[in-house]
Structures are given as C-alpha cells and as structure tokens.
Amino acid sequence: MKSLKYILAAVLLLGAATVNAQEDSWTKYGPTNTQTNAGFIVRAGYTFGGTAPMPVPAEIRSINEFSPKGGFNIGLDCYKMLSKRWGISAGWHFFYEGFHTSADVKGYKMELVQEGNVMAGYFTGCDVTNTDAWGMNIPVLATFRISPRWNVSLGPYFTTYFKTSFDGEVYEGKNGQGYLRVDDPTGQKVIIDRTNPATYDFKDNMRRWNAGLELQFDWKAMKHMNVFAQLDWGLANTFEPDFKAVAFKMYPIYATVGLAYRY
Amino acid sequence: MKKLLFFPIALLSLVFTSCSEEPANMECDIESVSIHFDNPELFFDVVDDTLKSVATSADLTYDTDSIGFKVKTKAVVGSYGLTIATTPGATVYFVEADGSVSPYRNGTPVDFSDEKIQVFRIVSEDGVWHRDYKICVVHDAVSNLGHRIYNFSFDGNYSLYDPNKTIDDKGNYFVWQEVEENLVNDIFGSESWKCGNPGFKLSKSSAKALEYPSVPCFGEGPDGTDCIKLETMDTGAFGKMVNMRIASGSLFTGYFDVANALKDARKATQFGVAFKHKPVKFSVWLKCEMGAKFQDKAGKAVEGVVDEPDAYVVVYRNQDENGNRVLLDGNDVLSSKYIVGMARLPHYYDYEEVDGRTVRHDKLSDHGIHGVTNEWQKFEMDVEYTEELDDDLLANNGYNIIIGFSSSWQGAYFQGAVGSKLWIDNIEIECEK
Numbered sequence: 001m002k003s004l005k006y007i008l009a010a011v012l013l014l015g016a017a018t019v020n021a022q023e024d025s026w027t028k029y030g031p032t033n034t035q036t037n038a039g040f041i042v043r044a045g046y047t048f049g050g051t052a053p054m055p056v057p058a059e060i061r062s063i064n065e066f067s068p069k070g071g072f073n074i075g076l077d078c079y080k081m082l083s084k085r086w087g088i089s090a091g092w093h094f095f096y097e098g099f100h101t102s103a104d105v106k107g108y109k110m111e112l113v114q115e116g117n118v119m120a121g122y123f124t125g126c127d128v129t130n131t132d133a134w135g136m137n138i139p140v141l142a143t144f145r146i147s148p149r150w151n152v153s154l155g156p157y158f159t160t161y162f163k164t165s166f167d168g169e170v171y172e173g174k175n176g177q178g179y180l181r182v183d184d185p186t187g188q189k190v191i192i193d194r195t196n197p198a199t200y201d202f203k204d205n206m207r208r209w210n211a212g213l214e215l216q217f218d219w220k221a222m223k224h225m226n227v228f229a230q231l232d233w234g235l236a237n238t239f240e241p242d243f244k245a246v247a248f249k250m251y252p253i254y255a256t257v258g259l260a261y262r263y
Numbered sequence: 264m265k266k267l268l269f270f271p272i273a274l275l276s277l278v279f280t281s282c283s284e285e286p287a288n289m290e291c292d293i294e295s296v297s298i299h300f301d302n303p304e305l306f307f308d309v310v311d312d313t314l315k316s317v318a319t320s321a322d323l324t325y326d327t328d329s330i331g332f333k334v335k336t337k338a339v340v341g342s343y344g345l346t347i348a349t350t351p352g353a354t355v356y357f358v359e360a361d362g363s364v365s366p367y368r369n370g371t372p373v374d375f376s377d378e379k380i381q382v383f384r385i386v387s388e389d390g391v392w393h394r395d396y397k398i399c400v401v402h403d404a405v406s407n408l409g410h411r412i413y414n415f416s417f418d419g420n421y422s423l424y425d426p427n428k429t430i431d432d433k434g435n436y437f438v439w440q441e442v443e444e445n446l447v448n449d450i451f452g453s454e455s456w457k458c459g460n461p462g463f464k465l466s467k468s469s470a471k472a473l474e475y476p477s478v479p480c481f482g483e484g485p486d487g488t489d490c491i492k493l494e495t496m497d498t499g500a501f502g503k504m505v506n507m508r509i510a511s512g513s514l515f516t517g518y519f520d521v522a523n524a525l526k527d528a529r530k531a532t533q534f535g536v537a538f539k540h541k542p543v544k545f546s547v548w549l550k551c552e553m554g555a556k557f558q559d560k561a562g563k564a565v566e567g568v569v570d571e572p573d574a575y576v577v578v579y580r581n582q583d584e585n586g587n588r589v590l591l592d593g594n595d596v597l598s599s600k601y602i603v604g605m606a607r608l609p610h611y612y613d614y615e616e617v618d619g620r621t622v623r624h625d626k627l628s629d630h631g632i633h634g635v636t637n638e639w640q641k642f643e644m645d646v647e648y649t650e651e652l653d654d655d656l657l658a659n660n661g662y663n664i665i666i667g668f669s670s671s672w673q674g675a676y677f678q679g680a681v682g683s684k685l686w687i688d689n690i691e692i693e694c695e696k
Contacts, residue, residue, distance in 0.1 A: 112501070116469045122289065184392070186394050188465075192505075192526065196527065199504050
C-alpha cells in the first residue's frame with residue numbers, strides 16, 4: 001500500500017515535469033538565476049588538436065603520424081543573457097595542449113640561426129615534431145540559444161602561454177631520402193638520416209601569446225549540467241615573426257569536449 | 264550530439280589531408296656517369312672505373328662539378344658516349360665551346376681527345392635551377408721510378424676556397440694545393456690536400472677563414488717561412504644538434520665526402536691516393552699545444568686523460584682479393600687488414616686478437632709519449648712494412664698512400680680537447696723505389 005503511494009507520487013511528479021518541460025523548458029534550461037539572467041559555468045574537458053600550417057603547403061607530402069597528447073582545459077565562464085536568445089559570456093580557462101606528428105617534406109625551405117651561425121637551405125625528408133603548451137585563454141563570446149537545450153557561442157579569445165615547447169628531429173623520409181641542400185637546390189648536399197638524426201628545439205622562438213576565434217556548442221543535459229564542444233582556432237603564427245626555420249606560418253588549432261556545471 | 268563531437272575532428276582531419284600536388288624537383292645533379300669504351304681494360308686498372316657514382320666518387324675534385332676519368336698513361340683517347348643519370352626529371356644539355364646549348368642524348372659520342380674538358384648543363388625539372396658539370400678524360404701521369412724525396416713546405420701553396428671572397432668574409436676557408444710537378448703527378452693529380460674545413464663550415468657559418476680548424480700560419484714555421492696549424496674547435500649549437508661537438512684540425516691525402524659528413528663522419532673521411540713509389544722514411548717538423556679539458560663524445564670532461572696530436576704515413580693495398588676497390592676511412596685508417604706499411608707518432612695501445620689477426624686499439628692515457636712539445640722539433644720515422652710491396656701492383660696504382668695529421672688523435676670519434684693545436688711544416692717522404 002505504502003509503495004503504491006510512492007509510485008503514484010512519482011508518476012505524478014514525472015507527469016508534472018514533462019508538462020513543465022514542454023511549456024516551460026526555455027526557463028528550465030535558461031539561466032539559473034531568473035532575476036539577473038546571469039550565472040557561472042565551470043568547464044572541464046579533454047583537449048586535442050595540433051599546430052598546423054594553413055593551408056598545408058605543397059612541400060608537405062604526407063602526414064605519417066599524428067597523435068594529440070592528452071590535453072585538458074578547465075575554466076570558469078560568467079554569462080549574462082540579454083534576451084530570450086542572445087547573451088554574452090567571458091571566461092578564464094587554463095589549458096595544457098600538445099601533439100606529436102611526423103611528416104614527409106620535399107624541398108622545404110628553412111633557415112636556422114643558432115649563436116649567430118646560419119644553416120639555411122632546402123630540406124627533403126621526414127620531420128618529427130613534438131609540441132606542448134601550458135597557458136591561459138580569455139574568451140569573450142556572443143551566445144545564441146538555438147533551442148531551449150542548445151547554445152552556440154562565437155567570439156574572440158586571447159591566449160598567454162606559461163610554458164611552450166616545440167622540438168623534434170629530422171631524418172630520411174619514407175622514400176629513404178633525407179638531406180639538406182645548403183643555401184639553394186644546387187648547393188652542397190648534406191645527408192641526414194636515422195643513424196645520426198639532426199635534432200632541433202624552437203622553444204625560444206615561440207610567441208608568448210596568441211589570439212583567435214572560439215566556437216562553442218553547449219547541450220544542456222540536465223538543469224545544471226552541460227555537455228560542450230569547443231574549437232579554438234589561433235590566428236597568429238605560433239612562431240615569432242623573424243623566425244625562419246619554418247618557412248610557413250603555423251597556427252594552433254585545438255578542440256575540447258567536456259562537461260560543464262552551470263550555477 | 265554525435266555530430267557535435269565529430270565536427271572538430273572532421274575539421275582537423277580535413278586540414279591534415281589536404282596535401283596538394285607534388286612540386287617539381289628543384290635539384291639538378293648528375294648522380295652517376297659512365298663512359299663507354301669497347302675495351303675498358305685498355306684504359307683502366309679496375310674496369311669498375313668506367314662508372315662514377317658522383318655522390319661518393321673519391322676521384323672528384325674539391326668542387327664536385329668536375330668529373331674526371333683517369334685512364335692509363337698510354338691510352339689513346341677519342342670520342343666516347345656517356346650515360347648520365349640525373350635527379351629525376353632533370354634534363355641534360357651539351358654546352359658547345361661557343362656557349363650554345365643542345366639537348367644531350369645518352370650514348371652520343373663526345374670528343375675527349377687531348378684532355379678536352381666538355382661541359383654538360385643539367386636543368387632541374389622545375390626549370391628554375393641548373394648546374395654546369397665539367398667532364399674530361401685525363402691520363403695517369405708518368406712517374407720516374409727510383410730513389411726520391413717528396414717535400415711539402417706549405418709555403419704559399421694555400422688559397423681561399425672562394426676566390427671571390429676575402430679572408431675576412433664569413434664562410435670562406437683555406438685550401439692547400441700542391442703545384443710542384445712531381446707532387447702533382449705522383450700524389451695529388453688535380454686534387455689537393457684535404458681537411459675538415461668544408462664540414463666545419465656547415466656548423467659555423469659565421470667563421471672567417473682564419474677561424475677554421477686548418478689554417479696557414481704566415482712566417483711561423485721553424486725556418487721562418489709559412490707553416491700550417493691544425494686546431495680542435497668547438498662546433499657550437501649546430502654541432503651539438505648532430506652530436507658532433509668538436510672538430511679536430513686535420514690534413515690528409517684522400518677525399519672528404521661532405522654530403523655524408525653528418526650521417527657518418529668517419530666513413531665520410533676517405534683516406535689515401537694511388538702512389539707508385541715505396542715510402543721508407545717520413546719526417547716532419549712539429550710543435551703542439553694541447554687543450555686543457557679532454558671531453559668525450561657527449562661533451563663531458565674525462566678526468567685523467569690528456570689530448571694527443573697525431574701524424575702518420577700509411578701504405579695500403581687499394582684492391583681486395585677480387586679486384587674490388589678498397590678505400591680506408593676514419594674507421595679503419597690505422598687498423599685495416601689492407602695496410603702494409605706504417606709510420607706513426609708513438610702512442611699507447613691495447614691489443615686484441617680478432618680472427619687470428621692482432622688488432623691494435625688506441626689507448627687513452629694521462630701522459631702522451633708522442634714527444635711533440637711546444638718547441639719546433641724534427642721527427643723522423645721509418646715506414647715499417649708487414650709485407651714486401653709487389654712491384655707490378657705498385658706500378659699499376661695498386662697501393663694508396665695516406666699522409667695524415669690531426670690536432671686530436673681521437674678527433675674522428677669526436678673526442679679531444681678544444682684548443683689543442685698542432686703546427687706542421689716541411690714534410691718529407693723518402694721513397695726507395
């Protein structure tokens with residue numbers, strides 16, 4: 001008898017909730033504080049991606065390996081809805097991101113400067129790169145509610161890096177060729193292969209900041225819980241402007257998927 | 264939701280798979296060239312010599328754009344076809360004496376009589392780059408047998424590698440070219456003394472000619488004339504990148520294959536030139552100053568070891584039992600089983616039995632016994648033979664001679680002390696036949 005009462009109560013409640021969701025879901029999945037229409041979101045997610053030239057130049061013949069390192073992004077956003085559909089948010093995110101890649105290149109123009117000595121020319125072979133970055137992102141986004149449970153946000157972000165690394169080695173590619181032509185394609189050929197690969201470390205040539213666009217999708221799984229995915233597309237070259245070892249500009253492009261808690 | 268997750272992944276994979284069409288080759292090298300004789304044995308001691316693999320040919324001169332086929336002294340030379348293999352996609356042109364250019368088809372006879380130098384232009388697949396190669400057929404010089412002494416005084420026989428640049432320009436270095444007729448005919452041919460300077464240039468582009476490991480010293484010889492100084496130097500950040508932290512100063516007869524210098528420096532240092540005489544005595548004036556800190560390949564200081572200079576003459580058989588070419592390199596220059604005679608500054612050694620042969624290993628020590636000091640001294644060493652030379656082989660270029668010097672005797676293994684210096688002057692090689 002007792003249990004029947006509980007079951008009945010549960011069914012009633014559920015029914016009420018369903019009715020509520022249909023009639024009132026814009027409110028339910030909206031800002032938790034209906035007075036101010038503002039609040040906080042704490043986000044935590046898994047980050048993956050890489051630093052890549054855009055578009056990929058013809059000198060890069062094939063990507064042999066690409067494996068993002070397990071990165072993460074945690075942060076706090078504060079938002080305010082200005083109307084039923086439109087709002088703004090600003091955030092403060094900490095992240096670690098990185099990747100490992102190996103690519104075959106052909107006639108890749110490079111210039112290395114170390115302690116006042118220059119090694120310049122055209123490299124053909126395989127280039128293995130490892131990169132890591134610890135940093136902080138400040139996004140300022142405009143938010144649009146597509147539906148009660150879906151938000152999309154877009155806006156600029158600014159990054160400062162606490163610590164970055166960009167290193168690797170070069171040796172022969174899949175076709176067995178690995179060499180530098182010093183200065184120009186008719187210059188001295190210097191063979192570089194796995195028996196004695198050349199290593200490099202460009203951490204001192206990396207920009208301490210970046211800026212780009214963030215695109216974010218939120219799906220409100222529960223009243224307080226979001227599932228989100230975001231893409232941070234850096235628009236500034238990852239290297240300092242006078243750096244010529246890498247002939248093309250490279251941009252950090254990282255995605256994050258995770259959970260968020262809405263206050 | 265699924266779509267949502269895949270969006271960034273799809274975008275990234277798009278970025279990384281959008282490789283465009285392969286660019287045309289920019290290089291325009293002759294990779295190998297062979298010359299066609301109906302009776303190659305009338306022209307060459309070793310028939311393999313009709314083919315030259317340009318990347319590794321030991322007969323190429325300093326500037327690798329010259330290719331010479333050395334034929335027997337009495338061979339009568341006419342017109343022969345060449346087979347030229349180039350960088351894929353490149354085109355071969357024949358350059359006439361008047362500068363006009365026409366496409367060259369492999370096999371077309373080219374006039375090599377009277378030691379004519381013919382020019383071939385290789386144009387890259389992309390059409391932007393080209394290289395001009397000089398190809399010729401040269402006669403092996405006549406050598407008068409009998410007792411003789413070869414002298415090397417290093418007086419004024421140096422010049423700048425790039426004559427268009429000055430001694431104060433970065434990236435220029437000294438080369439030594441013997442001009443005395445007997446030396447040219449009997450030892451050097453069109454080649455010169457070899458040293459590690461071109462390799463050092465790769466790591467230290469900012470160095471000027473007098474900041475290289477092998478340099479001339481003007482008026483500093485024991486007789487007040489010029490001499491040569493070898494110095495072990497730090498190769499800086501680029502040297503470290505390839506785990507070659509030091510470059511010892513060197514001077515030797517042979518060939519330095521810069522293309523393979525980073526891949527395998529010892530193999531790239533190829534020792535010896537054909538010689539028709541039997542050296543019996545090696546004398547030279549030396550003085551040295553050894554650097555304070557002996558370091559290992561990783562750059563770590565090794566306590567209780569002093570650096571030592573090295574000087575040697577080696578005679579070896581340049582063909583194996585099957586008639587294939589033998590060329591000693593940095594790995595076996597002083598230990599090969601093909602060595603028949605040697606004179607070397609004294610050092611400590613360890614001995615090991617390998618396949619019934621006693622192999623001698625260099626032994627590091629805290630005091631050298633080479634006897635070279637910071638005062639000029641004349642050193643005289645007998646060339647000690649383990650077998651008698653074969654007269655026929657000797658007359659037919661079957662033996663090579665190495666005259667070698669180093670400011671750090673373990674420099675080939677990138678061990679030594681930065682700042683070790685060896686001054687050399689007035690080398691004499693006395694030959695019995």
